Amino acid sequence: MTLSEEDYIKAIYHLSKGKTAAVSTNAIAAQMDTKPSSVTDMIKKLSEKNLVFYKKYKGVSLTESGSSSALAIIRKHRLWEVFLVEKLDFAWDEVHSIAEQLEHIKSEKLIDKLDVYLGSPKVDPHGDPIPSKDGKFKKSIKKLVSELPIGAAGICVGVNDSSAAFLKFLDKNKIALGDTLQILDKEEFDGSVQLKTSHATIRISSQIASNLFLEVSENQ
Amino acid sequence: MTLSEEDYIKAIYHLSKGKTAAVSTNAIAAQMDTKPSSVTDMIKKLSEKNLVFYKKYKGVSLTESGSSSALAIIRKHRLWEVFLVEKLDFAWDEVHSIAEQLEHIKSEKLIDKLDVYLGSPKVDPHGDPIPSKDGKFKKSIKKLVSELPIGAAGICVGVNDSSAAFLKFLDKNKIALGDTLQILDKEEFDGSVQLKTSHATIRISSQIASNLFLEVSENQ
DNA sequence: ATAATTATTTAGACAAAGCTAAAAATATGT
DNA sequence: ACATATTTTTAGCTTTGTCTAAATAATTAT
Ligand SMILES: [Mn+2]
Ligand SMILES: [Mn+2]
Ligand SMILES: [Mn+2]
Ligand SMILES: [Mn+2]
Numbered sequence: 001m002t003l004s005e006e007d008y009i010k011a012i013y014h015l016s017k018g019k020t021a022a023v024s025t026n027a028i029a030a031q032m033d034t035k036p037s038s039v040t041d042m043i044k045k046l047s048e049k050n051l052v053f054y055k056k057y058k059g060v061s062l063t064e065s066g067s068s069s070a071l072a073i074i075r076k077h078r079l080w081e082v083f084l085v086e087k088l089d090f091a092w093d094e095v096h097s098i099a100e101q102l103e104h105i106k107s108e109k110l111i112d113k114l115d116v117y118l119g120s121p122k123v124d125p126h127g128d129p130i131p132s133k134d135g136k137f138k139k140s141i142k143k144l145v146s147e148l149p150i151g152a153a154g155i156c157v158g159v160n161d162s163s164a165a166f167l168k169f170l171d172k173n174k175i176a177l178g179d180t181l182q183i184l185d186k187e188e189f190d191g192s193v194q195l196k197t198s199h200a201t202i203r204i205s206s207q208i209a210s211n212l213f214l215e216v217s218e219n220q
Numbered sequence: 221m222t223l224s225e226e227d228y229i230k231a232i233y234h235l236s237k238g239k240t241a242a243v244s245t246n247a248i249a250a251q252m253d254t255k256p257s258s259v260t261d262m263i264k265k266l267s268e269k270n271l272v273f274y275k276k277y278k279g280v281s282l283t284e285s286g287s288s289s290a291l292a293i294i295r296k297h298r299l300w301e302v303f304l305v306e307k308l309d310f311a312w313d314e315v316h317s318i319a320e321q322l323e324h325i326k327s328e329k330l331i332d333k334l335d336v337y338l339g340s341p342k343v344d345p346h347g348d349p350i351p352s353k354d355g356k357f358k359k360s361i362k363k364l365v366s367e368l369p370i371g372a373a374g375i376c377v378g379v380n381d382s383s384a385a386f387l388k389f390l391d392k393n394k395i396a397l398g399d400t401l402q403i404l405d406k407e408e409f410d411g412s413v414q415l416k417t418s419h420a421t422i423r424i425s426s427q428i429a430s431n432l433f434l435e436v437s438e439n440q
Numbered sequence: 441a442t443a444a445t446t447a448t449t450t451a452g453a454c455a456a457a458g459c460t461a462a463a464a465a466t467a468t469g470t
Numbered sequence: 471a472c473a474t475a476t477t478t479t480t481a482g483c484t485t486t487g488t489c490t491a492a493a494t495a496a497t498t499a500t
Pocket of ligand 1: 101
């Protein structure tokens with residue numbers, strides 16, 4: 001598989017995650033920041049290699065083989081992210097683009113040894129689960145503050161929008177990665193949320209609430 | 221610079237190291253395991269980008285810019301090799317092909333942090349020097365046993381030929397990476413060498429002697 | 441000084457991955 | 471149901487990096 005094929009397979013995986021329907025050409029083009037015509041070309045190639053099911057005009061979905069390839073790439077991506085943050089001291093919002101490159105390094109032994117070296121982590125620095133070597137992982141336990149019910153608590157593991165303005169807001173309110181946060185109240189009218197942080201109780205707007213991810217315990 | 225351009229620049233660097241003459245098209249083709257016509261094509265592109273001096277039929281040599289690019293890639297290659305051996309516990313003869321991929325990852329910050337994490341090593345696992353960020357390094361102090369005079373001693377840092385047969389020979393004679401070896405005598409007739417190892421005094425053939433690298437102190 | 445050999449370059453082709461513009465299929469609104 | 475809009479595909483072109491075969495330059499041998 002070429003680097004580009006790997007990125008397409010990964011994009012298709014992420015787009016079909018959750019949903020059951022086939023993924024559309026335009027959706028892939030948007031995700032990959034490329035043109036629909038290029039996507040059609042690539043889809044044909046992936047179909048030829050039995051990585052996707054493809055019916056003209058009917059969208060695309062991963063085969064068994066495509067799905068396990070996607071999981072292998074995601075495993076590499078997230079293990080490298082852990083390495084960058086834990087060992088090289090990168091900030092969690094700097095590692096994605098580097099891991100986007102490292103995920104394509106070809107050596108099974110390298111990933112096995114990296115996994116051992118990192119202590120076989122189960123989640124990456126953004127709270128996303130790391131698939132095991134055979135492609136299994138706990139279903140995502142990462143939720144937006146806006147999706148959680150009153151009373152729910154969790155560990156802050158990431159943001160949707162990592163703009164400077166938003167990160168500044170978190171800083172000002174002393175919210176950091178790893179902090180435990182609890183939802184005290186939700187205002188139905190405007191979607192604002194009353195949040196208990198490690199330092200204070202604050203009220204955040206619905207925009208903020210739908211940008212902040214918490215890792216919550218399994219049964220939420 | 222593309223991955224392929226980087227590999228060509230590195231090959232030209234290695235081929236012109238030591239020698240003053242320009243590097244020939246055929247030499248590059250042999251080193252890169254490709255065809256001379258492909259080399260000519262690539263050389264034109266590199267020349268266009270001012271990475272090499274090129275005169276038709278007269279060979280090629282690196283410009284200042286080409287040379288510093290080569291050193292940056294070599295720095296990355298060797299730092300990753302140190303990482304693989306020191307941190308991931310790879311054997312020194314397994315790391316080259318993986319580093320051949322890792323050397324192309326683009327992120328200055330990544331290499332700076334990797335360097336710090338490894339304690340700014342000065343040599344790679346094969347005894348080759350690691351250029352500093354600004355492209356400086358001690359000239360190679362790695363010599364073949366066959367090139368050294370009687371009396372010289374050094375640390376075993378590598379082999380030319382890593383065939384199973386040769387590695388088996390080293391194993392049988394209890395010669396390992398990091399061992400100190402000393403040349404006790406050289407036979408002019410057949411080039412064989414009497415060698416003091418950590419465990420015994422042995423006689424090695426000229427083939428062996430020209431396959432075994434020692435790191436010797438600067439003034440040898 | 442020629443002739444033969446070797447090295448290098450050119451010409452033309454191909455596969456991968458992308459693009460634009462146009463055509464065809466599907467979906468939507470009235 | 472039909473016209474309009476949207477989505478998807480096709481056709482044709484570009485760039486990068488490779489190849490083979492042929493042409494040309496440089497070197498070596500007689
Ligand atoms: Mn990628
Ligand atoms: Mn991640
Ligand atoms: Mn390389
Ligand atoms: Mn090395």
